[in-house]
Amino acid sequence: MTAQDTIFEARRGAMTGLAYRMLGSRADAEDVVQDAWIRWRGVETDAVTNPAGFLNRVVTRLCLDRLKSARARREVYVGEWLPEPVVDEDHQDLGEDLSVAFLLALERLTPLERAAFLLHDVFDAPFADVARTLGRTEAACRQLAARAREHIKAGKARYRPSAEEEQRLTSAFLAAALGGDESVLRGILAQDVVMHADGGGVVSANLNPVFGLEKAVRLLLGIKKKWPNPDGTVARLARINGAPGLVLSCDGVVFQTMGLEIVEGRIAAVYTMRNPDKLARLNS
Incomplete structure (x- = not known):
């Protein structure tokens, strides 16, 4: 395994988790990560000073592209749309907070709000990186994340059963x-x-x-x-x-x-x- 492969594999779980939260589909998330791999193979990794930030940026932009067609499909979706379920240990590489209520709360955000919130609040990306990813100013990204935070409160579990x-x-x-x-x-x-x-x-x-x-x-x-x-x-x-x-x-x-x-x-x-x-x- 090359150094380039090692870097990518170390980030695969986080990238899949980001894409799943953006798209609500594990299958689509894995397709996005595969597309990100193709793009990763085409860059000179020695010139990438922050591989995690670079890969998050690639995955987010791929997801935003997919959301354009996904939104159109959901407008004609028959019945209620729910995210693809993640069962048993299959969720372990995707990180915490995958509740359906949380994912449905994310669905109520605009794509840019969702991206800003996930990148900063869930994946700890600094707003400078979020701004670079979304092509917005840092101030605009802070506002996007703040609006998302207000809407997302209802999707956060406030009770943990034993x-x-x-x-x-x-x-x-x-x-x-x-x-x-x-x-x-x-x-x-x-x-x-x-x-x-x-x-x-x-x-x-x-x-x-x-x-x-x-x-x-x-x-x-x-x-x-x-x-x-x-x-x-x-x-x-x-x-x-x-x-x-x-x-x-x-x-x-x-x-x-x-x-x-x-x-x-x-x-x-x-x-x-x-x-x-x-x-x-x-x-x-």
């Missing part, structure tokens, strides 16, 4: 959702629980978020009755974007993930991914 709490609630949710146990569901879901789902227009899923305990219980019981899981379904506990969750598969093929957000002893949000395109990586 491991025991996660295990108890996730196991109870698994049994109750699959078994259609209404009383258990009422005992573990928060009054203001929100049910999110992404079917991408390919498979059945609620098109809009469902708010509140009563509607959430009706939704889960209705799904159990009208669209039961196929025979031979296997469900297991998992980590979904660093949070507790479930993975459902049949004949070895994952067809659904469910990430849970736990707040003060109750499940406050459920993020269900059914879009097969976003589950493809789990079946590769």
Whole structure:
């Protein structure tokens, strides 16, 4: 392995983490990193005084280019858009704070706000580097990051459940959702629980978020009755974007993930991914 290869591989996890947060897709993030590798091979690395800054700049600009077409696709996306789930140990090389709530908060930012916030607040890039990356003044980048910071507060987890709490609630949710146990569901879901789902227009899923305990219980019981899981379904506990969750598969093929957000002893949000395109990586 050459010195150039070594530098790039040392930064691969951070670059993938940056691209995933920018794009909400692990597959697209890996494509961006591959494109960054091609560009990295074309430079004289001895002349690059700050490889980390240089590579972050390349990845960010590639992501901004991709976001232009991604935004257009999402305008015609069928139903709610959720980020591609990152399951179990697959998240370890991407860094901390990959919660779905955080990623959805990032989605509400403009691309430049997202880039400025991620580069400075998450990846510790000085504003001089952020300005160079975005082609803006340092003052403008500070304003972009400040606006992003205000919007992003709602996506930051303010409660950290214990491991025991996660295990108890996730196991109870698994049994109750699959078994259609209404009383258990009422005992573990928060009054203001929100049910999110992404079917991408390919498979059945609620098109809009469902708010509140009563509607959430009706939704889960209705799904159990009208669209039961196929025979031979296997469900297991998992980590979904660093949070507790479930993975459902049949004949070895994952067809659904469910990430849970736990707040003060109750499940406050459920993020269900059914879009097969976003589950493809789990079946590769």
